Amino acid sequence: MARWTRDERLDQPQDFVRFMMEDYLNKGGFKKKIHKGEEVWQEGEGFLASARFIRYEYSDGLFHLEAWIGKRRENALKGFVGALPKKMFRESLEELIRLLHQPLPEAREGEAGRVVTIQVPDHAKYAVPAMVVSIVGIIVGLMLSPLGGILLGSVGISLGQNARNSSKGNIARASVILGTVAVIAALVGYILNMIFLFSFFK
Known part of the structure; x- marks a missing residue:
């Protein structure tokens, strides 16, 4: 393993x-x-x-x-x-x-109903980069390089998945959708390029 x-x-x-x-x-x-x-x-x-x-x-x-x-x-x-x-x-x-490993406050006598605040992970930092990479992936996949679009789209999806339930979840979920669009657009661009080349050399 x-x-x-x-x-x-x-x-x-x-x-x-x-x-x-x-x-x-x-x-x-x-x-x-x-x-x-x-x-x-x-x-x-x-x-x-x-x-x-x-x-x-x-x-x-x-x-x-x-x-x-x-x-x-x-x-x-x-x-x-x-x-x-x-x-x-x-x-x-x-x-x-x-x-x-964070230290937890000790309960004191008479504070049974006290609210205790603890830190939890928040991966919001990935949301905006996910959006940027996914949008760039769409542009690259359609206009420059299908492979580049697939790679960038996949990275955008990964980044967005990490942040989709964070405090910037809406941006992250939109990034996952755009990353998927980038991958599909790159594949469509590749197919269109192949059709064009085939028609040109026919």
Whole structure:
């Protein structure tokens, strides 16, 4: 198995860790599934962007995390191929782990109903770059390079997926749509170019 793994001694309450993981997984669009006989959390089906996977356990204060990209073949979160999506995924998990270590205020006598504020991951920083890359992907795919349009569109989709449930979720979701349009536009541009070349040399 080619997986990115981390083992952390947290010694945090079980309900806190469960809340943080559910928040991260829901924001990232992960769904619980059985993959190759194993219960995991999966985001995406690997059509336009690689599917992302997470598996974690928390027991006796020890947190174990496994993450990888790829539905058929597991890819760790390092390497040249798909470097940007891997880097973003890894950085988001590292931020999650950092926040899992955050100190929790101790409950005091008579404060049973007190609201406790904790930090949770927010990937809003990816939303605007996702929009820009997706729009550039449409232009490049139609006018310059179909391959460039596909690559930029795929990056826009990956960035948008990371931020779609953040505080800038509307921008991120629009970016995913535009990234998809960029990929389709690039494919259409490629087909039109091939038809033109075929007609020209006929």
